């Protein structure tokens with residue numbers, strides 16, 4: 001049986017530009033909040049608020065690893081849906097990576113993240129000096 005309540009809650013959660021941006025990030029792999037903060041150039045409190053909506057609607061799930069919390073897409077069907085909405089992930093970008101690529105989590109130097117953000121035309125912020 002189709003759960004119409006659940007499906008409409010999913011679509012409500014999708015209907016927001018920043019939440020779509022978070023999902024676009026997460027379809028490339030797991031990420032922590034500080035990574036999203038840098039990538040999206042938004043405050044952590046704001047991102048956490050949007051993540052809560054995404055979790056409550058069942059689109060995103062959280063995994064605790066020691067002190068870190070990694071967020072990821074809750075199920076594989078979401079990848080197909082996001083591809084319909086946002087198009088395919090540009091070639092060369094990772095898909096379904098385990099573990100966040102940011103410096104806090106240990107993989108990608110923060111300078112590279114910032115450089116990539118500038119390449120995408122996002123405005124620099126105070127976080128650039130981190």
Ligand SMILES: [Zn+2]
Nearest residue numbers: 032100102105
């Ligand atoms: Zn991270």
